Amino acid sequence: MAIMFRTTKALESEIDEYLDDVSQGALVFVQGVKNYMNENKSSFETHLKTIDKLEGKADSLRRKIENDLYLHSLIPEHRGDVLGLLESMDDVIDTAKVTLNQFDVERPYIPEQFKNRFVELAETTSKAAEAVVLATRAFFKEVKLVKDHLHKVYFYEQEADKQSDQIKRDAFALEELELCQKFHLRYFALHIDTLADMAESVADRLSIYTIKRTI
Amino acid sequence: MIFIFLTSGLFLGWSLGANDAANVFGTAVGTRMIRFKTAAIIASIFVVIGAVVGGAGATHTLGKLGAVNAIAGSFIVAFAAAFTVAWMTRLRLPVSTSQAIVGAIIGWNMFSGSVTDTGSLTKIVSTWVLCPVLAAAFAMLLFFAFRGALDRINVHLLKMDFYTRIGLVLVGAFGAYSLGANNIANVMGVFVPVVPFEPISVYGLFTLNSAQILFFIGSLAIGLGIFTYSYKVMDTVGGGLLKLSPVAALIVVLSESLVLFLFSSEGLEAWLIGHGLPSIPLVPVSSSQAVVGAVIGIGLAKGGRGIRFGVLGEIAAGWVSTPIAAGILTFVSLFIFQNVFNQQVSKKVExxxxxxxxxxxxxxxxxxxxxxxxxxxxxxxxxxxxxxxxxxxxxxxxxxxxxxxxxRVTPMYIDEGLISTEVDTHWFSPGQVQALRQLVSKKFKYHWQLEQALQAQTDEWKQKPKTKENKLFNKNIEKKLNQLYRIFTVKTQEEH
Known part of the structure; x- marks a missing residue:
């Protein structure tokens, strides 16, 4: 019995740690985007490394959690749901990492008037990711609060859509840019926006799982 | 010969394990909260402990089968009950083993020309209605209480899982203990007076008397039934009737044990009366009926969707057919046993x-x-x-x-030797034993004559006025008298 209690306790803190990592990943992502826009190269590199580490750690934590859930046959009713939830949550931090990496590899040219708007977009998507992390925490700890967080996820996702759409329209309307540069701007607006889309797909799963979490 | 007769007791034990273990662990296994193997191990261990430790008190009574007055008759009655329950288990239906036994005894009564106490029949029928209704009501109340409480106190999903699991194991273990303690008398009780076992000491720690050895063997048969054949009924109780959540699974077993405890516990009744509190009326309850009622209660609390009424109908049909089938089977088997194998299946009573x-x-x-x-x-x-x-x-x-x-003619002879060997002096009061000793070498033709003779010796054998407070006292006197009738009834030639 004591062993089971210890396993439960350990798993609880592992899930918390995992969600911390995803949330932190979203924050680091915003900082990275800001650094790129401000052309603060060394800080950008540091954030790139941090998010890489966070993603790796989150991955191994997720595997351990999944393994322990099956090994000790815990939460038989919700095991599949929790696994799906953690895996789709993994896509959130993955997207953050990949996007930041793409900035590093492709070094897109961002005209001055677009820099702030990219930062704003990154902030909105990050807020969606943070809200979904809170919703997930609530799913485990206080299920009736899940809805309070979910509506924020949907709100920020729509905001991010609008912002990225505007960036694309303005980029293509600008005559002094080459077509390839316009494509690049559109491409990065899309990449950053994907983070909010990922958060939304986690939210969609959560809203169903929450209904299932009644006795 | 006794060992051949013993086999039907063991068969009954096996059937009991295969069917009744589902009342205890069915919902836990059905919701996959406890693995079948784990449940089977816990259930078997506690059934054995319950039978050997808790069943000891039941040695005073021979169980329901004690009503059958010839060992070959008991063999058939136990066999018919066991066969019926095993058949119902094959059909995945949770049925009451007690009712199968009562049905078989009624079959024996018909065959031997004995009057059936109409109380037994009303008891069976009222259990079908009363017990599930009570259990369903409890399950609904508990369901709403749990839902309300869980809305207020926030428990982590994993902690909830942990607490539910612990709850299921504890209630299950307790249920298995009661299963062993309450039913072992039915499985092995009739054989207590006839087995030739010597008491054995277990590593000098404690000694098992011959009844306990017998109960131990019987409980092993129950355990074997749990391991080999109980999965099917567990599946019906835990998932076939209604898809249950783990917390609902716990609520089911909780309300089942509450109903069994509140409405069948003489101890609780005595405690309430002793403290001047109003007592709860004791009604006939059976764990199989209670568990099905509780599952339905959960279904109703959830709005009635999801209950598989087809399965419910099959279970209800199983309840009705169990005592009837056991009765008919007993009657036919007794006929064959008596006429083909030339065995005495009932003693002639004048x-x-x-x-x-x-x-x-x-x-x-x-x-x-x-x-x-x-x-x-x-x-x-x-x-x-x-x-x-x-x-x-x-x-x-x-x-x-x-x-x-x-x-009814029951020739009795008060044998001094039997007083010292058979009469349990821990159970009878010194005054009661003293009164019995005064009657040494006396003969009685009717049982009430012995009762009157004892009452003439001491007031300790007298029943008190029929009030609620005296109910248990009077019941106890009756049990002791029945024990005396059994001990001192003169055995006929063929029984020696």
Missing amino acids: YCISEPVIEHLQDEQLPVENLRQFKDVVYTNSIHFSSIIEKDAQLNTRQAYQVIEAS
Whole structure:
């Protein structure tokens, strides 16, 4: 019995740690985007490394959690749901990492008037990711609060859509840019926006799982 | 020969394990909260402990099968009950083993021409209705209480899982203990007076007496039933009837044990009466009926969706057919056993209304005038006898039953040797034993004569006025008297 209690306790803190990592990943992502826009190269590199580490750690934590859930046959009713939830949550931090990496590899040219708007977009998507992390925490700890967080996820996702759409329209309307540069701007607006889309797909799963979490 | 007879007791134990373990662990296994193997191990261990430790008190009573007065008859009754329950288990239906036994005993009564106490029949039928309704009501109440509480206190998903699991294991273990303690007398009780086991000491830690060894063997049979064949019924209880959540699974077993505890516990009744509190009326309850009722209660609390009424109908049909099938099977088997294998399946009981009987009945305020026409005539079929009395003496069924009980000839001889070997001096009070010793070498023809003789010696054998407070005391006196009748009844030649 004591062993089971210890396993439960350990798993609880592992899930918390995992969600911390995803949330932190979203924050680091915003900082990275800001650094790129401000052309603060060394800080950008540091954030790139941090998010890489966070993603790796989150991955191994997720595997351990999944393994322990099956090994000790815990939460038989919700095991599949929790696994799906953690895996789709993994896509959130993955997207953050990949996007930041793409900035590093492709070094897109961002005209001055677009820099702030990219930062704003990154902030909105990050807020969606943070809200979904809170919703997930609530799913485990206080299920009736899940809805309070979910509506924020949907709100920020729509905001991010609008912002990225505007960036694309303005980029293509600008005559002094080459077509390839316009494509690049559109491409990065899309990449950053994907983070909010990922958060939304986690939210969609959560809203169903929450209904299932009644006795 | 005794070991051949023992096999049907073991078969009954096996059937009991295969069917009744589902009442204890069905929902836990059905919701995958506890693995079948883990559940089987816990259930078996606690059934054995319950039978050996908790069943010891039941050695005073032989269980329901004690009503059958020949060992070969008990063999058939146990076999028929076991066969019926095993068949129902094959059909994945949770049924009551007790009802199978009562049904089989009624079959024996019909065959041997003994009157069936109508109480047994009403008990069976009322259990079908009363017990599930009570359990369903409890389950609904608990469901709403749990839902309300869980809305207020926030428990982590994993902690909830942990607490539910612990709850299921604890309630399950307790249920298995009660299962062993309450049912072992039915499985092995009749064999207690006849087995030739010597007491054995287990590593000098404790000693098992012959009854406990017998109960241990019986409980192993129950454990074997759990391991080999209980999964099917567990599946029906835990998932076939309604898809349950783990917390609902816990609520089901909780309400089941609450119903069993509140409505069948003599201990609780004694405690309440002892503290001047209003007592809860004891009603016939059975764990199989309670568990099904509780599952339905959860379904209703959830709005009635998801209950598989087809499965429910099958279960209800199983409840009705179990006692009937066991009764018919017993009747047919007894016929074959008696006529083909030439075994004595029932002892002939004589009924004779003699002068002392008439006087006794007169004291009991019965109209005896019309009974004089039957004076000194010996009857051997009590069913026949009962109908004659009812018709010719114009008595009602209850009064006729009283006459038959009083006129049953039970020759008894108070043997000094039997007092020291068979009478449990821890159970009987010193005054009661003293009164019995005064009667050494006396003979009695009717059981009430012994009772009166004992009461003449000491007030300790007298029943108290029929009030609620005295109910348990009087019941205890009755149990002790029945024990004495069994011990001192003169054995006929073929029994030696």
